[in-house]
């Protein structure tokens with residue numbers, strides 16, 4: 001079966017790497033891909049949000065399954081368009097993807113169906129937000145309701161900070177129209193974990209749990225980013241936590257979506273805070289996490305294409321999923337300036353060839369002649385396997401030390 005992957009990040013390279021091991025794979029196309037995916041399939045230049053182009057490629061290349069990496073094309077309705085055209089695609093419809101693309105919608109749904117999450121209020125008026133925040137004396141988190149590349153969340157130390165955050169988002173529109181509405185919520189305390197489920201309506205399969213590192217700097221300092229590294233599995237998600245997440249979060253959310261007429265198919269990503277009162281939802285994503293996918297898929301022994309095909313065909317319960325018992329750790333190397341504006345076109349040296357226990361996934365990279373150069377904020381996801389987390393960590397950082405590009409930033413404390 002010919003497969004089209006939409007996107008150009010480390011997640012998409014990791015998807016392609018896993019798909020390459022799938023027995024049923026024919027040709028692999030990536031729209032638009034990066035220098036890493038070009039080694040595994042054919043990159044098709046273009047905008048990943050150009051739905052008409054994606055459809056045209058799928059028709060022209062006789063694509064049997066399209067897999068959508070990023071959230072923007074999902075929110076823009078790529079799945080609706082493919083389904084209307086009778087083409088198989090893995091991902092939720094735009095209406096179901098609102099779980100990610102509209103944090104106010106997600107909050108209301110969770111409130112209505114008693115899914116554990118931070119208490120929150122929703123505002124589109126700055127003055128009302130200001131008055132509300134001024135009455136709070138505990139720390140709050142201010143979030144742009146719309147899509148802001150994982151950067152639209154400001155964790156505030158005190159009300160003065162939070163009022164400033166509300167003003168930046170609602171009035172100054174630092175996140176553009178994504179900030180036309182904000183969610184002001186209680187700050188939860190605990191450790192964070194990412195749990196991803198492959199979902200077909202009521203049926204779901206939970207992938208191995210992972211841990212992301214959203215802050216730019218060591219010791220969780222600095223601004224929030226799209227994610228600076230991940231490992232899988234995580235000891236934080238015990239069997240007991242898994243059961244709680246299943247019964248209190250995953251099953252109720254999927255049921256709620258069915259009842260609201262928005263049955264979910266695709267990956268549902270649960271960003272969780274493991275609080276003293278049990279796991280609570282920080283956010284939903286409607287796709288594989290990045291960089292979580294790099295660590296998770298590195299451990300997937302089963303056939304990814306078969307798993308995703310089973311979800312699309314509604315026979316998820318028939319597939320058996322096997323995992324490599326080793327630990328995986330992914331270190332993101334980012335451009336100077338990330339998560340703000342970055343310079344691109346910087347040559348990358350010292351890239352090692354893929355090995356059984358380590359792969360450097362490309363994110364923002366591009367090939368120019370004989371060289372691979374930087375082409376975005378997050379550049380590489382250096383991912384290694386090891387018998388223990390410490391081994392995976394040692395191996396990944398060994399490779400990081402060999403790779404050089406000017407201004408590279410990465411965390412040195414992942415998995416420590």
Ligand code: AMP
Pocket residue numbers: 118141143150153155185186187188189192214224271282283
């Ligand atoms: P989100 O994009 O909603 O996951 O938020 C990004 C990051 O902000 C999360 O990974 C958390 O570290 C932090 N965060 C979001 N919401 C809360 C909350 N209610 N309490 C504490 N931290 C939060």
Ligand code: GLY
Pocket residue numbers: 150212226227285288289290291292
């Ligand atoms: N790593 C967080 C995300 O994919 O949104």
